[in-house]
Amino acid sequence: MIEWFTIVQVAIASVGGLLAVILGLAGKKPNDLVMGIAALVELLLIVQLVVAIAAPAFGNDATGDVLEFYIYLVSAVLLPIAGGFWALIERSRWSTVILGALCLAVAVMVYRMNAIWFVQVA
Template identity: 40%
Template sequence: MLDALTLVTGVAALLLAAWCGWAAYRDQPTKDWHFIGMAVVTLLAVVQLVVGIVQLARGEKPAQGTTIFVAYLLGAFACVPAAGFMSLTERTRWGSITVAAGGVVLAVLQVRLYDIWGG
C-alpha cells in the first residue's frame, strides 16, 4: 500500500472533521463548500481503493489477510459519502457533527489499513 496516500487521506479526513466540527460549534449545517471538501476526501478514498485493488491483482498480499483488507478498503471508500448523505437529511448542526464523525472514522480506518497491509 502506498504510505503517502494513506497519510494524505488520513490528514485530509481529519481536516474535514475539524472544518465540519467548527461549523457545528457555530451551530451551522453542512454547506456547499463542505460538500466540496467531502468530494476531495472521497476522491482520495477512491484512489486508495483503486491502488489497493491493483496491488492485490498484481499478487501483493496484505500481512493480515486479503478479505479484511478489502473490507476496510470498501468501508473507507463509503465512510464520507454515507456521512454526507446523512447530513443532507439533517439540515441542522447535527449534520455537520455527522460529517465530522465520518472524517474521524475515516482517519481511524486509514491507520487500520496501514496496520493490515503490514506497516
C-alpha cells in the same frame, strides 16, 4: 497500498473532520465547504480502492488479512456517501458535526488499513 498516499489521506480526513466538527458546533449548517471535504475524502478512498486492487499485481502484497483490509476499505468508502446523503436531507448543524465525525472515523480506518497492509504478518 502506497504509504505516502495513506499519510495524505489521514491528514486530509483528520483536518477536514476537525474543521467540520468545529463548524457544526459553531452552529453552521452543511455548506459547500463541508460537503466538499466529504467529497474529497470519498474521492481519495476511491483512488485507494483502485490502488489496493492493482497493488498485488505489481508485487505490493498485504502482510495482514486481506479480507479484513477490504472490509475496512468498503466500509470507509460507504461512510462519506451515507453521511453526505443524510446531510443533504437533514440540513442542521448536527449534520455538519456528523460529517466531521465520519471524516475522523475514515482517518482512523485508513490508518488501520495501513497497519493491516504493511505491519501485520499473516
